[in-house]
Amino acid sequence: MDQKRIYNHKKISQDYAKRDYLDKAEIRIIEDLRNLLPKFNMLDMGVGGGRTTRYFLPMVNSYIGADYAPNMIAQCKKKFKNKKIFEVLDVRNMDKFSNNMFDFVLFSYNGIDSFDLKDRDIALKEIKRVLRNDGYFSFSSHNINWEGLYGLFKIENIYEKLINKSHLPDSGKSAKNIFLKFIIFLKAILINIRLNIKNKSFNIKFHINSLRKNGFGSLADNSLNGKVSIIYTSYKSQIKKLENLGFINISAYSVNGIKTTDENELNKGGWIYYLCQIKK
Numbered sequence: 001m002d003q004k005r006i007y008n009h010k011k012i013s014q015d016y017a018k019r020d021y022l023d024k025a026e027i028r029i030i031e032d033l034r035n036l037l038p039k040f041n042m043l044d045m046g047v048g049g050g051r052t053t054r055y056f057l058p059m060v061n062s063y064i065g066a067d068y069a070p071n072m073i074a075q076c077k078k079k080f081k082n083k084k085i086f087e088v089l090d091v092r093n094m095d096k097f098s099n100n101m102f103d104f105v106l107f108s109y110n111g112i113d114s115f116d117l118k119d120r121d122i123a124l125k126e127i128k129r130v131l132r133n134d135g136y137f138s139f140s141s142h143n144i145n146w147e148g149l150y151g152l153f154k155i156e157n158i159y160e161k162l163i164n165k166s167h168l169p170d171s172g173k174s175a176k177n178i179f180l181k182f183i184i185f186l187k188a189i190l191i192n193i194r195l196n197i198k199n200k201s202f203n204i205k206f207h208i209n210s211l212r213k214n215g216f217g218s219l220a221d222n223s224l225n226g227k228v229s230i231i232y233t234s235y236k237s238q239i240k241k242l243e244n245l246g247f248i249n250i251s252a253y254s255v256n257g258i259k260t261t262d263e264n265e266l267n268k269g270g271w272i273y274y275l276c277q278i279k280k
């Protein structure tokens, strides 16, 4: 299924608009940029329902939130009662913005993993173009070496996630409740089968291990109901890609908010957060 259609779904955009927190790593990145932010003209790319807007908007010199899903932007305009700072725009084609226009581009919450590797390159080049020399880029990305990755595909974990979403009472022993739990269990089995088919592998460990050898690859991982594939990368291959494009001073942050080069720490999380600068 087309990812844009999923993100543009009214219910999904409404769900994103309810989010208002920052992750530990994002708080740490803000701390690291604290003295620079007041001077920054910032582009918050893939802004979704404006989760990060509330924090960055008051901190920076100028702010634009952009997203290719019109319903996400509609949610932002409603939430912040501000129509001027939000734009419907695809990161892969930012013709609307001139070269060197921004001091800081953020692409939070793994938005950059939404498209294939070829488009990821196009997106990174566009981000490079709109950033001024020495401008900052921060994003997070799915981690192929996450130690908990196999767990995402286990039927019991898929079941658990569905149960949490369903809000069924835990202790409910009524016939209706038992029946609903049985249906959810069948759904978990079907999702597991769908993930295997989408990943073209009934041995998910083997599939993940082959992606780990490459350092990156595409994985249907049960996010967005397992309907789409997502790019996963290793820390090392992400660094290499950024360096090849001219990014320097690359820092990585673990899900625990720790700035580190220690892969054991980074691999504790399904996501790695990056902050870097472009040298033109």
Ligand SMILES: C[S@@+](CC[C@H](N)C(=O)[O-])C[C@H]1O[C@@H](n2cnc3c(N)ncnc32)[C@H](O)[C@@H]1O
Pocket (backbone or CB within 6 Å): 007, 008, 016, 019, 045, 046, 047, 048, 049, 050, 051, 052, 066, 067, 068, 069, 072, 089, 090, 091, 092, 107, 108, 109, 110, 111, 112, 114, 115
């Ligand atoms: C996982 S959501 C994160 C939303 C928001 N940044 C947050 O942290 O809550 C990813 C967002 O990236 C947007 N996105 C994905 N591909 C995009 C593209 N090519 N251009 C612009 N936005 C894109 C999606 O519409 C979605 O809103």
